[in-house]
Amino acid sequence: MTSTKPLKITSNAFRDGGDIPAMYTCDGEEVNPPLIIENIPFGTQSLAIIVEDPDAPNGVFDHWIVWNIPPERIVEEDRIPGISxxxxAGKxxxxxxxxxSGTHRYFFYVFALDRSLDLSIGADKRKLQEAMRPYILAQGTLMGRYTKREQPPAY
Structure with missing residues (x-):
């Protein structure tokens, strides 16, 4: 990494460490929340996002893998801004x-890269991490929490 200042990642939907609104979950519309990215360093050619849940019962669960995002300050709600x-879930x-069950943490990792990546649609997180490792200029994280709504008993 060549930048000394981390990316600042925020959302107008939830605060860092706060609760993610149901709209962005399986209890709602299941669309990505808006992200605001500050401190994008000079020379950034693209952004990448990894969203993961480290509290999943079978280990880390990847919720969103996307790269070759234009280096703009805002990732809009309900938009896939790059290559997925x-x-x-295998999709x-x-x-x-x-x-x-319980409350899980969801980490939104954003990376500023000094180039676009030559990866095929559907590449997994490991391939993305390997491809971007030498080109990371800066990174930042936003963490939100979510507890699934109780389902009414079936009669």
């Missing part, structure tokens, strides 16, 4: 928080 990789695109 394969999430933990491409955003997979909203949906913890089986």
């Amino acid at each position: 990789g394969r999430n933990g 491409t695109g955003y997979h909203g928080p949906c913890p089986p």
Whole structure:
């Protein structure tokens, strides 16, 4: 990394460490929340986002893998801004928080890269991490929490 200042990642939908609104989860519309990215360093050619849940019962669950995002300050709600990789559900695109029990943490990692990446649609997180490692200028994180709504008993 060549930048000394981390990216500042915020959202007007939830605060860092706060609760993610249901709209962005399996209890709602399951669209990605808006992200605001500050301190994008000079020379940034693209951004990448990895969203993961480290509290998943079977290990880290990948909710969103996307790269070659234009280096703009705002990632809009309900938009896939770049090329999508394969999430933990085996699909491409955003997979909203949906913890089986309890409250889980969701980390939105954003990376500023000094080039676009030559990766195929559907690449997994490991391939993205390997491809971007030498080109990271800066990174930042936003963390939100979510507890799945109680389901009414079936009669």
